[in-house]
Amino acid sequence: MLDLDAEVAATQLAELTSRAAELAGDHPVRDILDIGAGTGTGTFALLRRFPEASVTAIDTSEEMLEHLRDSATRLDLADRIRPLRADLDEGWPGTGPADLVWASSSMHHMADPDRVLRDIHATLRPGGLLTVIEMERMPLFLPDDLGFGRPGTEARCHVLLDEARAEHLPHIGSDWPARLTGAGFTILESRVLTVDMASPLPEAAIRYAYATLSRIRSALADRLTPEDASTLDDLLADDGPRALRTRSDLRVHSTRSAWIATLR
Ligand SMILES: C[S@@+](CC[C@H](N)C(=O)[O-])C[C@H]1O[C@@H](n2cnc3c(N)ncnc32)[C@H](O)[C@@H]1O
Structure with a gap:
């Protein structure tokens, strides 16, 4: 389902990664973290957008990471991806500093999203970006x-x-702008990604x-x-x-x- 979602929303996702690249400006984007990477929707879109970058794809599910590894091999991108099995509810894994953190449909799964946001804040290099995407319905x-x-x-x-x-x-539908601000972030861009397809x-x-x-x-x-x-x-x-x-x-x-x- 996640892979099909990626296919159906590919245009909207590409627009968002493009906007992130604009906002990154002169800051080089080399180290990316995909938080709750799932089957790699964000990981692959980001690798396409940032040709110099590699992605650490973090997920608690070995099954998801296995699927992501298979896709990476098929797409000949395995050398730019580090799958990392970690449960972010248990603390922050040793990722090293990041230029861009991507969290798509994953923050609401966290037991304590505010703590995870503070950990992301501590992990980002100055000038780095965090993108959060949430689907309420x-x-x-x-x-x-x-x-x-x-x-x-x-x-x-x-x-x-x-x-x-x-x-x-319980965190689905949270006030994410308030949480981001509370964790020490400034929001540069808010947008709604809409997919509308008819028969x-x-x-x-x-x-x-x-x-x-x-x-x-x-x-x-x-x-x-x-x-x-x-x-x-x-x-x-x-x-x-x-x-x-x-x-x-x-x-x-x-x-x-x-x-x-x-x-x-
Ligand atoms: C709805 S999926 C989103 C996957 C992907 N980001 C996307 O947009 O298609 C949420 C993912 O977050 C992962 N996840 C949930 N809780 C987590 C945790 N505590 N630590 C790490 N990953 C977690 C799940 O295993 C799942 O792969």
Whole structure:
């Protein structure tokens, strides 16, 4: 799902790395840290944008790092990436100083984001940049009325998702500008990255819809009404008249907030 997300949001991501390069100005960007790197969406976008740089890709999940390593080898970028397994909730790993720190959809996972932000602050070289990206809501794909089931399935799923996320991820939807400022950063740029795609969707976007809605289906298994569960099952079937793939009214709509900050 993360790789498909990267494909669907590639333009918005490229615009953001381009803005970070502008803001870096004369400061050479050589050492980059990707915090909660996942499968490497940010890592690879940054390596493309900063040809002199190498990236330390930090993640607590060995599975994510394994996937990232495989992609790096396939893209012939392995010599510019240092995968580093570390749980940032347990303290800051020995990374060495950085010119750019990238944290995409990862800060809200931290038990104590303010402490992690202070550690990032201590790690950045003067003139260095921190980019934080947060997606408050999962992307939307479906029309309100699917022609079967009760209208509003996706909207109801998002209400339940908000409840589930509030229980498990208390920092989601935080006031990140306030946290950045509190940790000693000055925000240079705030922007909203919007993806809006209408039918006919490209194949990657359709697979993204399958991946995201499957994840929602399993995350909400205990909360969905039987009717909405059955609607999602019909949509997620590989084939059949109600399958996602047969629909001509799918869309992708997602927004994320991004901030580029420097040391105050
Ligand atoms: C939603 S994914 C985002 C991945 C990637 N940055 C992206 O934008 O596609 C969040 C990542 O943060 C990692 N993560 C969560 N808590 C962490 C922690 N305490 N220390 C290090 N990584 C963590 C997860 O393993 C996961 O790969």
